[in-house]
Amino acid sequence: MLGGVFALIAAITFAWTNAAVRRGVVTGTAVQATTLSIPIGLPIFLAALLLSGQPARLWELPIRAIVVFVVVGINHFIIGRYCNYRSLAAVGANLAGPVLQFSLIVSLVLAIAFLGEYLTPLKVLGIILILVGPALVSRNRSRYAAADERPTFSPRLAEGYAFGFLASLCYGASPVLVRYAVRDQGLAASLAGGVVASAAATAAIAMLLLWPDHWRQVRVVDRKAAKWFVSSGILVYVSQIFAYMAVAVAPVTLTAPIVALANVFRIHLSRWLNPDHEVFGPDVIWATAISFIGMLALSASADILPLPASWKVLLSWRWP
Template sequence: MLGGILALLAAALFGLNNAATRRGVLTGTALQGMSISVPVGLPLFFIAALATGSAADIFHFPASSVLLLVTAGVAHFIWGRFCNYQALQSMGGNLVGPVQQVSLLISLALAIIFLGEVLTPLRIIGIILIFIGPLVMLRSRKAQVEPKATPKFEPNYARGFTFAALSALGYGSSAVLIRGAVIDVSFGASLAGGVIAYGAATLVLLPVLFYPRFTREILSMNRATAKWFTLSGFVVCTSQILRFMALTIAPVAVVAPIQQTTTIWRMIFGWFLNRDHEDFSSWVLAGIGVSLLGALTLTLSTEFVITNVPLPDLLISIARWQWP
């Protein structure tokens, strides 16, 4: 019960993070956002590691795990986050969300290759639904070809879809890298691993921040923009910590489906914070629903479905097929 509550809180905070970031990039840049949100995560994760008595575990990871965590930190907090900010700036959170569900497919592919996961008919259905989601959303673009009034928000689909897909590459690969690094460690040690990942990302970002042209860009940020990016940084790091806590006391089969409700929370917070800067058309909402259904399907266990859904023997035998 507690694990499910923590997972739901984490998902809600992820949604709030996307809405706050969207508000920030309306007047700021991706680099301005990262100059706040990435360094903020390092002390927060370190405090969490101290609170669990696991700060010393930072120095106990083997070299192979450190390499995985460093790579994951750069992939997620530098590559993924920068591309996510660019995507949010281009077409808003509602349009970005279904495209970023592709990160689940990337995680699954890497898990099959490196962690011994398998492909099942249920997962194939989920993959198909995730790909259909963005295609459904494109109907919204066609519906706006002959508008009678100037819309409040004009998405840049080409730029937004490109950066959303690139961010999915970073987010999807980092999940497998982190899993490979902390697969045999305790809850507290996993938070120590988060310190390593955030630390690596911060070290990569610092030289960029001190480059004169980029320093001027960061210093030109106004107070309102800084406020939204600061909120985003604290919220996303807190959600990551809650996610780690949830996974220590609840199985992935419980936590992962709940985490996919981030798409719903993104819409809820977007409605209150960014109503004039998001696309809430029926086709976009339908695309979000289809991709969310696909994401949830990917997280379902075949045995769970067979046990809880009455199926004929033929479908049961098909459902149990695995590859490789």
């Protein structure tokens, strides 16, 4: 139960960060958004670890966990975030959302392969529905121009979907890596790991700033865009804190589908924050709804559903 609550809070805050970044990249770039948001994570994770009352857990992490969290910092905070922001800039949060839900499938595959988790008929159904969502939303590009009577935004589908897919690979690996590193070690261990991950990402960004072209892009960031990037950076790390705590106390097959609900919440936040810079056609709503049903199927248990006994026998099948 606690892991599910943490995952839900992570989903809501992550949805806000995507909507806020989408607002920022209207006048800014993905490089600027990534660079400005990453250093915020270290003090936030440190504060959370101190508030947990167990700051010593930072020094008690095994070498294996430290290495894993360094990989998470580079993979998720830098590569995944940059790809996500490029996708948001190209197609908007609503069109990027269904593609980013591939991260759930990545998480499930890795959880089965490395954490000993398994597939059931309900999970297979959920995966199929999640695959249908992006296919539905991308089937007719010509509709998007007419989805809003105010043609102020023209999505770049190839760029947006390519970077969205890359982001989903990075994001999908992270919960499995975190679960692997801190399973059965408690909430404070996940926060200590977050300190390591954010420190690694901050160090990498500091090195990238030595590259003249990178520094030049960051230096000329639009002031309004910078405000959106910083605010989203604060909330994205709040989201990460709850996501880390969720996988510390609950399996990936439970927490990952709930975190993926961010793709539902972002539609309403985008309509409020970015009405002129998003696509709100019916295909987008249907794609998200179908994917949402898929996430419910992934997280459902045949034991608690009111089904005939014969159905429960069928649904109890497991693989591998």
